[in-house]
Amino acid sequence: MNSTTADPLFQPIRCANCDAGPEQHRLLIETRVTHRGHLHGLPLRVVVCGRCGLTFLNPQPTPAALQRFYEREYYADAKPISAEARMKEKDWQRTILLPWLLAHLPPVKNWSILDIGCGYGEWLRHFDRSNRLLGIEQSESAARAANERFGVEVRQCDFLANGYDAGRFDLVTGLAIIEHFSDPLAALVETNRITRTGGFVYLQTPDLHALVLRKGTPRYFKLVHTYYFTLATLTSLLRKAGFEIVAARRRPAMLSTSDALRPGNYWSGELDVLGRKTAEVSLAEAHAHAGTGDAPGESAALLAAAQTRDEHYARLTALYRVPAIGRLANHLVRAGYKLTGRNTKRVDFHTAQIEALAAGGKKRSVLSD
Template sequence: MERGNCAFCREDTEADVFLLGRSEGRPFSYRKCRGCGLVFLSPRPDGREMRSYYAGEYYGQGDCKFRPGLEIFRSYFASRRVRRVQAFFPGPGKALDIGCGQGTFLQLLREKGWECGGTEFTPESAARASRRGLPVAVGEFDPERFPRHAFDLISLWHVLEHLRDPRRVLASLPGLLKKGGIVALSTPNMESLQAEVGREKWFHLDPPRHLYLFSPRTLDEKMESLGFRLVALYHFSLEQNPYGWLQSLLNLAGLPENSLYGIL
């Protein structure tokens, strides 16, 4: 285990414990930065220990994370994201998806004429996207592995909360974007009603994999401090919100933690 801190203010971990979470019976503490209000995990597993929390069962079996029937819905939600981001561009461009998973979003973009590539943390997960014919860089995101000012779109779908140093990653993105390029991302909302009701039983808390928890305010402030300008903000996700409510309420009712997710 190692000490965590606010990746943006570099405040020490002496901040008060904001929220306690558990994973497989093990307690974890989230703290709120006194400087900016960002919530972060501390102490947290070091890099080597963290890999055990991304073991095979986290990514599912075979080429899919979930059962085949559910993957149909996931493809539908990915197609909605494709339509949403395409609305900002006059035509196809070049995209990089950080934490691309099995590559569904990139595959759908490619079918629309985009040139696509991705990154993935583990070789096992990267192999799924590679089998779709997508170029995937394996390991923690390293901007030096990519050409400068080459991408029209860089996406991070539920990735930001997993990063050990989100500031470093976000600060590197302007150097990879073309002029007029866009960063599209999604992350759990720490100030949502679902988070307030669920507290330590909130499904999207997910310690220790979620190292940082943002609110719309903290995310906007951090992005703006790095030179980004907000062009659109959405608070509701049909893919995440209904299921997040259901699993959080089941957790609060005393069922085994995230048991429905395990079945899916």
């Protein structure tokens, strides 16, 4: 089965932010579907809107193809994991995301909270027990695990057909989920519908403008990410959907110091955006609202720079197998680098620091306490 049959798997789309048609979309990169399943091996084209700079797959998997993928195939390769191990794996949500979110909200007590794409329900368990915690998850296996292992009340359904009453929730969250929707504006308008006026939406997603990519840049662009956001394009969609921006930040890439020289362990920074519902908005009204964004050439220029860094990373591969942090430090010193610490805990690496390291700069401060 392929995208040229009577039951197409892909369809062309217009820009979700400014409604520009395919004739205004510029090719950014071409790759193929690597996930197992009925879409495996099919070509993917990532484009940049020539009007507003929004980046997305086009053509895009049809809603039916995506629904089949998430319900049956997305978690097919996932390894069994205990509830305790799952919580430990997701502890960064408690230590990095939750403090920032709570600092910008009124006291979160006795709220009704919904997490979209809740997976196994780990994020919801970080909130105070006085709140009513609900989740939506398309994967049958993940939804079942969330109910059985973590006691989270989860509906297994498509978010756009969730069936919740209007104004039901005080807070709706979506961690690494907005980039998965085939129509993010429709998803945000539905979020508006089920959120009370004055209620909040919190989104966390990869930052396109913080790409720090491993060798083989196309691997970052994949089927499950139908959209790639910058702070400008994500906040534009939220405003179109009836939310004002309460707080927003760009977080740098993170990695462990013991893996500091492994390009494959770098990942892009993240966006955190908190919005407050100010008005009821229909999808037609949202589409009619003019969207803002980035200079269309900005994402393409940053991607080109990321691709050139692939060759710089090759200079560091000889150090990949250094087994101990002490020996790693000695190798770096002999190579001419200045180390500011030997902290084996997690550290922040800003893009500029990573670029300096990848370019082979001498006597740079590349590790920090």
